[in-house]
Amino acid sequence: MSESGQGWEEGSPERLYVITGGRSGGSETSTLDLVTLVRARTGPPPGMPPEQAAIVRLCSSPLSVAEISAYLNLPVSVVTVLLTDLLAEKRVEARSPIPPANLPDVALIEAVMHGLEKL
Amino acid sequence: MDLRSSDPLVVAGPRSEDALPETAAAAVKIVIVGGFGVGKTTLVRSVSEIRPLTTEETMTQAGVGVDDTAGVERKTATTVAMDFGRISINRELVLYLFGTPGQQRFWFLWNGLFEGALGAVVLVDTRRLEVSFDVIGRLEERGVPFVVAINTFPEAPPHPVEELRAALDLPEHVPIVHCDARKRDSSRDVLLTLMRYLHSLALSTEAS
Numbered sequence: 136m137s138e139s140g141q142g143w144e145e146g147s148p149e150r151l152y153v154i155t156g157g158r159s160g161g162s163e164t165s166t167l168d169l170v171t172l173v174r175a176r177t178g179p180p181p182g183m184p185p186e187q188a189a190i191v192r193l194c195s196s197p198l199s200v201a202e203i204s205a206y207l208n209l210p211v212s213v214v215t216v217l218l219t220d221l222l223a224e225k226r227v228e229a230r231s232p233i234p235p236a237n238l239p240d241v242a243l244i245e246a247v248m249h250g251l252e253k254l
Numbered sequence: 255m256d257l258r259s260s261d262p263l264v265v266a267g268p269r270s271e272d273a274l275p276e277t278a279a280a281a282v283k284i285v286i287v288g289g290f291g292v293g294k295t296t297l298v299r300s301v302s303e304i305r306p307l308t309t310e311e312t313m314t315q316a317g318v319g320v321d322d323t324a325g326v327e328r329k330t331a332t333t334v335a336m337d338f339g340r341i342s343i344n345r346e347l348v349l350y351l352f353g354t355p356g357q358q359r360f361w362f363l364w365n366g367l368f369e370g371a372l373g374a375v376v377l378v379d380t381r382r383l384e385v386s387f388d389v390i391g392r393l394e395e396r397g398v399p400f401v402v403a404i405n406t407f408p409e410a411p412p413h414p415v416e417e418l419r420a421a422l423d424l425p426e427h428v429p430i431v432h433c434d435a436r437k438r439d440s441s442r443d444v445l446l447t448l449m450r451y452l453h454s455l456a457l458s459t460e461a462s
């Protein structure tokens with residue numbers, strides 16, 4: 136968990152600031168949702184920053200943004216910034232969530248109902 | 255001085271049996287909202303196929319009047335944890351359940367959370383209804399469809415559903431159910447109540 140020797144706390148603003156290069160992720164309109172599924176396209180190339188490389192390794196099977204955040208112990212906002220770069224570099228692909236709507240379609244609702252009934 | 259470490263970051267990912275199949279193509283989410291200790295984590299744990307995970311968000315990200323370009327050293331990293339779990343609906347579709355605290359000071363979390371969510375479960379402890387009022391009002395404002403689940407703690411005096419409906423000022427069509435968040439079947443039934451409610455809403459919208 137803790138990166139010993141770095142002398143800063145897991146979630147400290149300093150660490151987060153360095154990881155994202157000072158970007159907040161708030162201003163860019165992100166298409167990433169908490170439940171967007173992310174899948175790596177390639178392995179991490181040599182020299183990739185450790186957090187990005189860790190994401191690429193985690194996503195050797197599809198994984199949601201929320202799960203990436205949990206496993207990396209980084210806020211979702213930070214993970215979103217990193218993923219935006221990885222998407223632009225085509226290191227990962229995003230499987231978008233069902234289009235947001237206040238009224239999801241009937242077939243989708245029925246699929247979820249049937250899945251839950253089988254639990 | 256270079257602050258970055260070039261050592262690989264060792265991260266324990268999902269256990270191999272928890273990995274989603276390659277066919278997983280899309281995911282949906284349901285939000286479980288309620289006061290502290292009302293049983294959100296318990297509910298998520300009882301139905302989740304994975305051990306619940308925790309994701310954190312920092313208060314400063316919410317733009318609580320913090321100037322982004324001001325020195326980061328002045329930001330306080332107040333973080334709020336959200337528990338979540340997962341249910342594979344079928345080979346393509348995955349359902350995520352997020353538990354989030356209902357108190358007003360945590361509403362900054364709601365933007366990313368409720369966007370695109372199917373709906374919400376308001377989990378209620380009848381001994382502390384106050385939080386539920388605010389939550390229900392806020393969900394109505396946002397137009398998020400929800401059901402109310404009364405988590406039955408043994409110490410809580412029993413209340414008939416209609417009494418609670420009046421106390422919470424809930425319209426007739428909003429389902430209220432009792433549950434025991436510790437029990438998988440009971441928690442599953444709460445989720446099904448929400449889905450059946452959403453189904454009826456979707457059908458009536460289609461028809462009109």
Ligand SMILES: Nc1nc2c(ncn2[C@@H]2O[C@H](COP(=O)(O)OP(=O)(O)O)[C@@H](O)[C@H]2O)c(=O)[nH]1
Binds near residue numbers: 290294296353434436
């Ligand atoms: N008797 C009873 N206890 C419960 C139930 N659900 C949760 N609890 C207990 O209430 C406490 C708080 O639950 P937790 O899930 O952590 O609440 P949260 O803060 O909403 O996530 C825990 O000690 C649970 O074991 C329930 O349905 N019945």
Ligand SMILES: [Mg+2]
Binds near residue numbers: 294295296337353
């Ligand atoms: Mg909890």
